[in-house]
Amino acid sequence: MAEKQPETLVEKKGRTSSVIWKHFGFQSSDEEQKEVVCKVCHAIVSAPQGNTTNVFNHLKFSHKVVYDQLLTEQKTQKRASTSATVTQSSIEDTLYNATIYPTGSRRQREITEAVTFMLAKDMCPISTVNNTGFKTLVKTMDKRYVLPSRKHFSRVALPALYDKCRAEVEKDISTAEYFATTTDLWSSRTMEPYIPLTVHYINADFTMKTKCLQTAFFPVDHTGVNIADGLKDAMAAWDLKEENHVCITIDNASNVKLAAELNGWIRLQCFGHRLHLAIENAMKDSRIDRAMGVCKKVVSTFSYSCKKKKELTKAQRELKLPEHSLKTECPTRWGSRQVMINRVLEQQKAIVQVLSNQKSDPQDIEVLEAIKAINNSQSPLVEFTDALSGEQYVSVSRVKPTLHLFHTSILAVEENGTDLSEHQAEDNGLPQREI
DSSP states (O other): OOOOOOOOEEOOSSOOOOGGGGSEEEETTOTTOOSEEETTTOOEEOOGGGOOHHHHHHHHHHOHHHHHHHHHHHHHHHHHHHHHOOOOOOHHHHHHHHSOOOTTOHHHHHHHHHHHHHHHHTTOOGGGGGOHHHHHHHHHHOTTOOOOOHHHIIIIIHHHHHHHHHHHHHHHHTTOSSEEEEOOOEEOTTOOEEEEEEEEEEOTTSOEEEEEEEEEEOOSOOOHHHHHHHHHHHHHHTTOOGGGEEEEEEOSOHHHHHHHHHHTOOEEEOHHHHHHHHHHHHTOOHHHHHHHHHHHHHHHHHHSOHHHHHHHHHHHHHTTOOOOOOOOOOTTOTHHHHHHHHHHHHTHHHHHHHTTTSOOOHHHHHHHHHHHHHHHHTHHHHHHHHHTTOSSSOGGGGHHHHHHHIIIIITOOOTTOOHHHHHHHHHOOOOOOOO
8 A cells, every 4th residue: 555645735824034934834735724744754743823932842852953053044034134124213312313402501512612622732723613524523423513613613712712721821820939931033934923932930839830821923023122022011911020030041143132131131042052053153164065965965856756765765675774764954953964964874875876877976975974973972962952852850950061071072082083073173162151
């Protein structure tokens, strides 16, 4: 007698979200689908009202491999469903995000003050608040915040921050029994003249303090009389009493020296500035001028030509030299000349290889080597120049040790020195301190 073939199973009617129904079905004769049949072993599983607990347990205990595959498939489906589902905001959240902060609310003020502080501290143009990128950033961080206009920051927020900062500085300097000042006229990139005033004092906690009180526009002629009046007005604007003024530090300009004399103030000329002038005067020599001219021209050639820069890098790799770029001299900082010369001499072979079609005078290299030797002997002065920039100690205390260093070692003629270095040692003058 032939074995009876199992009846064909049909899918569950209606919508089925569970993956379990891939492994179970119903006999075609079971129109009401009351008896769940396993597609693996064709056993009937009790599942009242479509409950899937029993069918899961059937796979778990009777078909372990199929059950494990089912769990993996179920997790994958769940992750896909979660990533595809867009979370819908509640009505309460939607109304909250759509409601802007009141003008005088604490949160509105906090963000506006933070933006104002950023503009002032980072010296950003006020037009930053009109930039699309900045507006998008602020809106993304807090949708309820309304960014004020550029006019608000220029006429309200920034002046308010200045008044607050000024009040704090005035309160702080009012505790100083005595104070010293510093000034130095300068021009902006657009050649607009300014006169700054910086005050130095010791507070009640015996801590040194430095405050740049102002950098005022100074369009009048820079005569000694006008500068004297400008400095007096600046001190009066901050309620600083001249009888408590110890001294003023200035540069070597004759008009500023005259201004200090007209006001009857004790002046202390900047030793760092005088040291710079002394070194510049000592380095005046026709041979040095020619060598420095060649050196600057070489640096300029590689600074303004992308092709030459690439060729220099290639030569450095071939010659196994450090892949350093050439340095440019800064006229107001004498130590930068030493850095420029050292870098040119370091990259001499690579430079010659790139500029092989251009003639060079060996004497220029000898002069640069001599200048390097002179600069190396003066290397302690580089550290001293940096020490003059300190604000947490009395920098004038470094002057006497430096003068002693001049007398004992820097100006001493070495036995194996070059003719140029001996010439410079003879002509080198000592900067004198004036009060």
